[in-house]
Amino acid sequence: MAPSTRFLPLAVLASLALAACDTSAFETAEDLKSYDVPDAVTTVDLTGRSGSVEVSVADGPVRVQERRVYADLPPLTSHRVEGGTLYLLDRGCGKAADADGQCATHYRVDVPRGVAVTVKVGTAPVTVTGVTAALDVTTDVGAIKGSGLAGPVKATTSVGDVELRFAAAPRTVEVRNDVGATRVFLPAGDAYRIDARTDAGPVVDLPSRPDAPNAVTLRSSTGEITVSPA
Structure with a gap:
């Protein structure tokens, strides 16, 4: 039977979570991609894996910054607007890289006031x-x-x-x-x-x-x- 983590102290669980996000133990590359979304957007729907997400209200159109950290291939990210919803998707770098913690996308999204936000991520604050x-x-x-x-x-x-x-x-x-x-x-x-x-x-x-x-x-x-x- 595999050992249960149900009764591990919170500090231990937090350490495991931080370790999952930490790419400093590997030799990694990094790239930065920024773009504006000129379409009329009423909702932002972001689905990610590892990294972090920051969403703030700002004047102007929706602005997105993706900082991708990886060891081999970069995370496969995409965006599209459909029916007033901006969909942001991070598919990761592949099973091996995702499992080794060598793949992360850090999102920063600026949205106009009144835009609804949905975020679903794996390991990310x-x-x-x-x-x-x-x-x-x-x-x-x-x-x-x-x-x-x-x-x-x-x-x-x-x-x-x-x-x-x-x-x-x-x-x-x-x-x-x-x-x-x-x-x-x-x-x-x-x-x-x-x-x-x-x-x-x-x-x-x-x-x-x-x-x-x-x-x-x-x-x-x-x-x-x-x-x-x-």
């Missing part, structure tokens, strides 16, 4: 700043950090901390975190219906009202949950 439309982020291994948020948010990770800071009250917040801390900061002047559950015991410093229009649902298997005023 995700940072989102200023997005006021819908946000949906999923990582296998990687922290999720958002600030200046205002729209509905869904954040899901197997291993990694989640921190969400809201500039305006969101209609819905849903966080599912298997291993890692969850911290949510909400404007204090609004009413929330807060449902937080974790084996470690949640700490909620805001009142919860069953009739509140804004729903906050937080779940964690191993890790603290904290809800605080912004």
